[in-house]
Amino acid sequence: MNAPRITIPGIDRLLKHEAAQALLAAYGHTVLVDALRASVAGYRDALLAGAPAVDNAEQFILDEADAALAATQASTLVNVFNLTGTVLHTNLGRALLADDAIAAMSAVAAGASNLEYDLATAQRGHRDAHVETWLARVTGAEAATAVNNCAAAVMLILNTFAPRKEVIVARGELVEIGGAFRIPDVMTTAGAKLREVGTTNRVHLRDYADAITPRTAMLMKIHPSNYRIEGFTASVPEADLAALAHEHGLPLAVDLGSGTLLDFAAFGLPHEPTVQETLAQGADLVAFSGDKLLGGPQAGIIVGKRELIAKIRKNPMTRALRLDKIIIAALAATLRLYGDADRAREKIPTLRLLTRAEADIAALAARVLPAVREAVSGIADVAVQACASQIGSGALPVDLLPSCALVLSPKAPLGVEALAAHFRALPRPVIGRIHQGALWLDLRCLEDEAGFMSQLQRLAAGA
Numbered sequence: 001m002n003a004p005r006i007t008i009p010g011i012d013r014l015l016k017h018e019a020a021q022a023l024l025a026a027y028g029h030t031v032l033v034d035a036l037r038a039s040v041a042g043y044r045d046a047l048l049a050g051a052p053a054v055d056n057a058e059q060f061i062l063d064e065a066d067a068a069l070a071a072t073q074a075s076t077l078v079n080v081f082n083l084t085g086t087v088l089h090t091n092l093g094r095a096l097l098a099d100d101a102i103a104a105m106s107a108v109a110a111g112a113s114n115l116e117y118d119l120a121t122a123q124r125g126h127r128d129a130h131v132e133t134w135l136a137r138v139t140g141a142e143a144a145t146a147v148n149n150c151a152a153a154v155m156l157i158l159n160t161f162a163p164r165k166e167v168i169v170a171r172g173e174l175v176e177i178g179g180a181f182r183i184p185d186v187m188t189t190a191g192a193k194l195r196e197v198g199t200t201n202r203v204h205l206r207d208y209a210d211a212i213t214p215r216t217a218m219l220m221k222i223h224p225s226n227y228r229i230e231g232f233t234a235s236v237p238e239a240d241l242a243a244l245a246h247e248h249g250l251p252l253a254v255d256l257g258s259g260t261l262l263d264f265a266a267f268g269l270p271h272e273p274t275v276q277e278t279l280a281q282g283a284d285l286v287a288f289s290g291d292k293l294l295g296g297p298q299a300g301i302i303v304g305k306r307e308l309i310a311k312i313r314k315n316p317m318t319r320a321l322r323l324d325k326i327i328i329a330a331l332a333a334t335l336r337l338y339g340d341a342d343r344a345r346e347k348i349p350t351l352r353l354l355t356r357a358e359a360d361i362a363a364l365a366a367r368v369l370p371a372v373r374e375a376v377s378g379i380a381d382v383a384v385q386a387c388a389s390q391i392g393s394g395a396l397p398v399d400l401l402p403s404c405a406l407v408l409s410p411k412a413p414l415g416v417e418a419l420a421a422h423f424r425a426l427p428r429p430v431i432g433r434i435h436q437g438a439l440w441l442d443l444r445c446l447e448d449e450a451g452f453m454s455q456l457q458r459l460a461a462g463a
């Protein structure tokens with residue numbers, strides 16, 4: 001007896017299939033044909049290897065192509081649940097944007113705009129205008145500019161005012177922020193010479209005064225960000241440094257790093273120097289990040305004296321570091337929310353999450369506990385425990401915020417790494433923190449409760 005004839009559908013025939021039409025519309029002819037060829041080849045190889053023929057080969061091949069296309073065309077950049085307990089997590093994208101900022105980004109992305117066009121005079125405008133007015137209003141600065149990030153802002157300040165000249169910095173402030181941002185290296189790259197003063201733990205005004213020579217271009221103070229020196233320490237207040245710098249006709253620049261526009265102490269959080277305070281103490285230029293405590297998009301903001309900002313704008317490097325219109329729209333919309341502190345705290349996710357009440361987080365933990373317990377009953381025990389969140393991104397590194405976590409202890413033979421991997425494999429990956437053999441899900445940053453709950457079923461199914 002002859003074996004039944006097996007037909008392998010041709011590409012033209014597959015393209016005419018009803019199910020191909022949606023794929024054609026979604027991916028285009030070239031991409032779809034390539035995927036179909038690969039699926040046909042895969043099917044043929046399987047048959048040759050002895051696999052049984054399927055009933056509806058056309059449908060089967062189209063389904064295979066559909067799945068392959070969905071996998072390859074899916075974005076590699078996806079949203080996750082940040083339950084690490086670090087609110088501003090650099091690896092997880094730092095600040096979440098306010099709804100107003102998101103709306104402003106889509107609006108400006110969709111049409112032509114007056115990005116560099118003065119509507120009143122029909123003359124060329126400057127893109128800084130869209131953020132400068134609000135930065136000046138909120139911080140009291142004479143002028144402002146914004147570039148790609150705070151690292152770029154610091155680089156730009158050094159390159160504008162101190163090429164081949166010396167910048168005086170306290171030894172205790174020669175920080176590494178993470179990645180490749182180390183103050184001594186940034187100085188070199190910007191073409192400036194670092195003049196270190198003081199010791200690791202102590203620096204005095206006379207150390208700065210003794211170091212000033214005709215080669216000095218500026219004094220600089222850098223927020224130590226991710227570490228704190230405690231014990232027998234001394235640093236020089238900005239006001240004294242500013243007075244010394246001005247006596248010698250030099251500018252004082254301050255890299256605040258996080259830089260907040262609101263008094264965190266008013267929210268019951270530890271005090272972090274504000275941009276306003278730093279300017280009021282006499283700093284001539286202050287640099288800070290857009291996506292740290294400010295709660296906006298990635299940007300580096302420089303505020304300060306008008307003539308200094310004007311000089312920065314003339315540096316050709318500014319062009320290479322400038323902000324895109326979409327970021328400008330988001331930054332401006334975020335800044336507008338700072339007109340009112342309560343409104344900012346409510347509408348800017350970073351501020352909302354940092355000031356979230358412990359009781360609110362505990363109530364959330366109690367609400368989600370039964371469903372989580374049920375979903376992971378085969379693989380882990382779950383308890384609610386008090387924990388401590390971190391601000392992140394170098395802001396107040398030592399201060400912790402009381403919070404509440406779901407603590408998942410894996411049931412043998414499952415290990416905690418495998419348990420964490422189950423959560424990362426969800427459609428919207430859940431990222432927690434492994435601590436003492438358990439997976440901790442700090443709920444401070446969980447706002448989309450429904451989205452979180454809707455995925456739990458999959459954990460049960462996959463376990």
Ligand SMILES: *Cc1c(COP(=O)(O)O)cnc(C)c1O
Pocket residue numbers: 149150151152154177181222223224225226255256257258288289290291299300393394
């Ligand atoms: C975070 C930080 C920077 C770098 O800011 P980015 O916006 O990430 O480039 C620079 N200086 C200090 C003191 C910082 O804390």
